[in-house]
Amino acid sequence: MMIRLQRSFFQRPATEVAPTLLGKLLVRETDMGLRIGRIMEVEAYLGRQDMAAHSYKGVTPRTRVMFGQAGHAYVYLIYGMHHCMNVVTGPEGSGSAVLLRALEPVQGIAVDTRGPGRLAKAMGIDKTLYGLDLCDPDSSLYLAEDGHEPPQVLTSPRIGVHYAGDWVEKPLRYYVGGSPWVSKVPAPRKTDAAPREKEKIVWAHLHNKK
DSSP states (O other): OOOOOHHHHHSSOOOHHHHHTTOOOOEETTTTTTEEEEEEEEEEEEEEOOOOOOTOOOOOOGGGGGSSOOBBEEEEEOOOOEEEEEEEEETTTTOOEEEEEEEEESSSSOOOOOOHHHHHHTTTGGGGGGBTTTTOOOOOOOEEESSOOOSOEEEESSSOOOTTTGGGTTEEEEEETTTTTOOOOOOOOGHHHHHHHHHHHHHHHHHHTT
């Protein structure tokens, strides 16, 4: 049974919303039936303090929805051809959001969903959905839960943010360990062992808080 995520789920810091989105469902209702994918990979963007965030330079026509109410869709075009979908998080005015990077197909999807552009294409997401209220009970695009919990959550630096100064290496990408539906698995590094153990402890703490 799928239960739609309520606005309170998204009214938290992006660093709390992001890991707890893993394993949740992205659902699109179409004339041809349901398209459902399970979220396998996300990235957190922390607003005006975050040099990698679109909202870093403040409110613009492009980023205005990021400074609005949590639970809305921030959809943008990259390289002039690929759409990407974020979910706005935190309190109004924070400019924070979580980018959806990869899905595991569950129903009605027969294409590759690894990477934010492929994810959006598979789900029929484009700029017409910019600002959509994902918490509206009548919305044809929404996020839901069905009781599934990912077996392992890992972190790494975000992808493609080489321009972001001190924010380049911050571990704000979250993904399901061992999933073949993750867009990119970081190469092992000698320094990975200790952080990975910390990640497991953090993940256990998140679940113990429930």
